[in-house]
Amino acid sequence: MEILWGLVALVLIGYVMLSLVRRRRGVVGLVPADHPDAADPAAYGFVRTEELDIRMPGPDQDLLDVLDVVQHTQAYRAAQQLLAGTGTKGELRWQRVQAFAGAAALELQQRPGGVGEIPGGQWLRVWRTEAPKDAGGAAVQAEFLVQQAWRTSTPGTDDFRIIMEEARDACGQAALLSPEDPVPYIVELSVARGLRYSQTEFEQLWLNILDRDPAHMGAHLAALPYWCEKWHGSRELAYGFAEAAAARAPRGSLLAAMPLFAVFEHLPEVNLVRSFYQSEVVTKAVHGALFAVQAARHDDPMLAHVRHLLVFFLVRSERWSEAMSQIVHVDGHVGALPWSLSPDPAGEFAVYRAMAVAGYEANGGSPATMPH
Numbered sequence: 001m002e003i004l005w006g007l008v009a010l011v012l013i014g015y016v017m018l019s020l021v022r023r024r025r026g027v028v029g030l031v032p033a034d035h036p037d038a039a040d041p042a043a044y045g046f047v048r049t050e051e052l053d054i055r056m057p058g059p060d061q062d063l064l065d066v067l068d069v070v071q072h073t074q075a076y077r078a079a080q081q082l083l084a085g086t087g088t089k090g091e092l093r094w095q096r097v098q099a100f101a102g103a104a105a106l107e108l109q110q111r112p113g114g115v116g117e118i119p120g121g122q123w124l125r126v127w128r129t130e131a132p133k134d135a136g137g138a139a140v141q142a143e144f145l146v147q148q149a150w151r152t153s154t155p156g157t158d159d160f161r162i163i164m165e166e167a168r169d170a171c172g173q174a175a176l177l178s179p180e181d182p183v184p185y186i187v188e189l190s191v192a193r194g195l196r197y198s199q200t201e202f203e204q205l206w207l208n209i210l211d212r213d214p215a216h217m218g219a220h221l222a223a224l225p226y227w228c229e230k231w232h233g234s235r236e237l238a239y240g241f242a243e244a245a246a247a248r249a250p251r252g253s254l255l256a257a258m259p260l261f262a263v264f265e266h267l268p269e270v271n272l273v274r275s276f277y278q279s280e281v282v283t284k285a286v287h288g289a290l291f292a293v294q295a296a297r298h299d300d301p302m303l304a305h306v307r308h309l310l311v312f313f314l315v316r317s318e319r320w321s322e323a324m325s326q327i328v329h330v331d332g333h334v335g336a337l338p339w340s341l342s343p344d345p346a347g348e349f350a351v352y353r354a355m356a357v358a359g360y361e362a363n364g365g366s367p368a369t370m371p372h
Helices: 002-019 061-073 077-084 092-110 122-130 135-152 158-177 183-194 199-212 217-227 235-247 254-265 280-295 303-316 320-330 345-362
Strands: none
Touching: 061 077, 061 092, 077 092, 077 122, 077 135, 092 122, 092 135, 092 183, 092 217, 122 135, 135 158, 135 183, 158 183, 183 199, 183 217, 199 217, 217 235, 217 254, 235 254, 254 280, 254 303, 280 303, 303 320, 303 345, 320 345
């Protein structure tokens, strides 16, 4: 998949350059990158590629501040306090647990430790040692192990199984420390996929989540891959799961966007044909996601996840103005699907952003007419 996305990026970069010639009045020849008429994302106030934050899908200033403190001081207490003050209901706790675990995993990858060297992520190990009964630390440890399994080993190998079994135990410990919190069970959804839980076992795990937070969007996103044909289900099961979630979505819930995520999970391996992205199944899913975005609270933590996926589909569908409308809201943060599947999430997002700008300007748009 990573190789595929690299090839897609190369093709799309070429498409961006070709798009520069499709001006409203038609320009013969290629517009040089430094030409005044060249499409320039910076003209719209967009963040430079190298400054895009790959750690999270959207802004969470409290989390960013705490991450900075933890990573500079290697002291866990600020993270402990933030999670202690984050309610167990809703999406925010899950995202913050993911972010802390991801930060520790990235530190360990960058500084694996050697003779006389302290390995990265040491603050998480100290947290678990000094506060073994802290529910937040237990949840972060469980998510850290899950991320380590997927990052450092291959599914089906002994190494992968050993780490995943340790993660499953950690999920159980976290659940005991905070019985009302759905996050430990949401983390276990990834374990279930990796350890090949039976459908009966998976459904029992899913019931534990529904009992605690039935409209949790993050939980639905974490559960969806299990039902996909590339894992333990099928296209029909995945679509059924997503459509059922959308059908029972409370008013203002982003669960109405779930079918678009199911479509994404089952994209053809190689398909750059515009007609596919303008097909009925894709168009219907995109419209459902657009409706969900319009109806959602502006501060819904999952809103950025849906907007990022919409950027992907709207650009592929050549719906430039609508794509620009979504980019305005998410620019600056790229820690979400589909960019997170790439070895270079910022670069992947920047390619689609440049395509949106080029297509928007080719159809008469400009910074002065930028949608909001």
